[in-house]
Amino acid sequence: MNAPNDPNSVKKMVYVQAPQEIAWRVFTEKMGAWWPLAFYKIGKAPAVDAVIEPHPGGRWYERGNDGSTCDWGTVLAWEPYSRLLLSWDVSADWQYDPLLKTEIEVRFIPDGTNATRVELEHRKLDRYGARRDEMRRIYDTEGDWGRLLAAFAQLAATVKQ
Numbered sequence: 001m002n003a004p005n006d007p008n009s010v011k012k013m014v015y016v017q018a019p020q021e022i023a024w025r026v027f028t029e030k031m032g033a034w035w036p037l038a039f040y041k042i043g044k045a046p047a048v049d050a051v052i053e054p055h056p057g058g059r060w061y062e063r064g065n066d067g068s069t070c071d072w073g074t075v076l077a078w079e080p081y082s083r084l085l086l087s088w089d090v091s092a093d094w095q096y097d098p099l100l101k102t103e104i105e106v107r108f109i110p111d112g113t114n115a116t117r118v119e120l121e122h123r124k125l126d127r128y129g130a131r132r133d134e135m136r137r138i139y140d141t142e143g144d145w146g147r148l149l150a151a152f153a154q155l156a157a158t159v160k161q
Helices: 020-029 123-143 145-156
Strands: 009-016 047-052 059-064 069-081 083-088 104-111 115-123
Touching: 009 123, 009 145, 020 083, 020 115, 020 145, 047 069, 047 115, 104 123, 115 123, 115 145, 123 145
Parallel strands: none
Antiparallel strands: 009 115, 047 059, 059 069, 069 083, 083 104, 104 115
16 A cells, blocks of 8 residues: 555555454554664664553653653544554654654554554655655655554564453
């Protein structure tokens, strides 16, 4: 699921072999277990967890092994177990920028009784200005939201109800 006609958006989709509630919980409560924190982090300290505070206005951040935190964005919408909307405020120079406000929407759609289709859209990439195409390529292929979703789906499939 890609958005070839919209240069300001990257869309990815994955099927998760877990019910909607489990998929939601693994995505929102266990991000540190599936997000590759050794490589995908922006803080100075080695990252040990990624946290999404469970309410609109909550922080989305990484926690370092020294207890420090480094913001990634904000929770814009929290709709268990169907929809999550986050701001992604990480600049093209991989620094926190609270004014950037690109958006990541994640939808959790039941597919039968024991599976969930998870759709992710990273939009408003025009906010990267002249570096939009570079960042779109990174999110689409190099840093790849698809690869992150695959790691998430693999973990979610192992979680029991």
